[in-house]
Amino acid sequence: MIVDMPATSTQQLNRKLVELREQSGVMAQGRVLTFVVVTDDSANTEEAIEEAIEASRAHPCRVIVLVRGAKKAAARLDAQIRVGGDAGASEVIVLRGYGPLSSAEACAGMTIPMLLPDAPVVAWWPGVPPAVPAEDPVGRLAGRRITDAAVEKHPLRALEQRTASYTTGDTDLAWTRLTLWRALLASALDQPPYDSITSVVVDGEPDSPSTDLLASWLASRLSVPVKRTKVGAVGGMHSVRLNRHSGPIELIRADGKTGSLTQPGQPDRLVHLARRPIRDCLAEELRRLDTDEIFHDSLNALQEITRGRAPAGAKR
Structure with missing residues (x-):
């Protein structure tokens, strides 16, 4: 099931989650962590969502996808909820912010009400990450932060940046592939x-x-x-x-x-x-x-x- 909620708010989104939970019963039960995906509004967004859904099959979780829309636009939040067969073993919440709501601070603010209580938070940047992931507003919410030097324009320079900015909890998919x-x-x-x-x-x-x-x-x-x-x-x-x-x-x-x-x-x-x-x-x-x-x-x-x-x- 996919529920689109254009021009919404986090309050309305939470009410809809409760409504869906009452309809589907155990939608939010047994989730072991919150997986936050931070990406730009591009053709690769759907691919990142699918990768997160597939990974969640081994670790049932709530997936929150933060899509940074056009900065030069009126403030607007479009949301989407995916549950059941469209979400694998997870529940997926896509938050697409425009204008001021596309900033890192706004993304973190929208994420907080969606976090599962008393569960670890993992953040993943499928594209170019912040210079210091642990100091990013979203990164500060996470105990584990995943980047991928291989997708950057200069991968080896990216490794040097990872070394300089390393904070406990950082990791990179270039390492996981080994x-x-x-x-x-x-x-x-x-x-x-x-x-x-x-x-x-x-x-x-x-x-x-x-x-x-x-x-x-x-x-x-x-x-x-x-x-x-x-x-x-x-x-x-x-x-x-x-x-x-x-x-x-x-x-x-x-x-x-x-x-x-x-x-x-x-x-x-x-x-x-x-x-x-x-x-x-x-x-x-x-x-x-x-x-x-x-x-x-x-x-x-x-x-x-x-x-x-x-x-x-x-x-x-």
């Missing part, structure tokens, strides 16, 4: 022989923030020299080589979908390593609401990696 890579590399190190890693080479697309974060993660965890090299053949991450005296561990994703893991004394393995959908990354972040200290350490280690050309004869 979960499978990190798990495979960690499990490979648990296999014999147990030689120490002497150096690391991480190869990937020139403007891939995930490649930089994987390199800095390895630098922070292993305390060895890490070189970040660049290829243009595939999008995002390409390969990781962990050098040691008994022979290297190599994880290579040549086609952007399937990874090949090789290491001495072990049979080669083919693993699924396709780019993770946004909905899967969001579901993972909604599952973890505590501080991600390893992400913070990896941001701080970005300055420790060196950059250069890929080694001669490297697999592509």
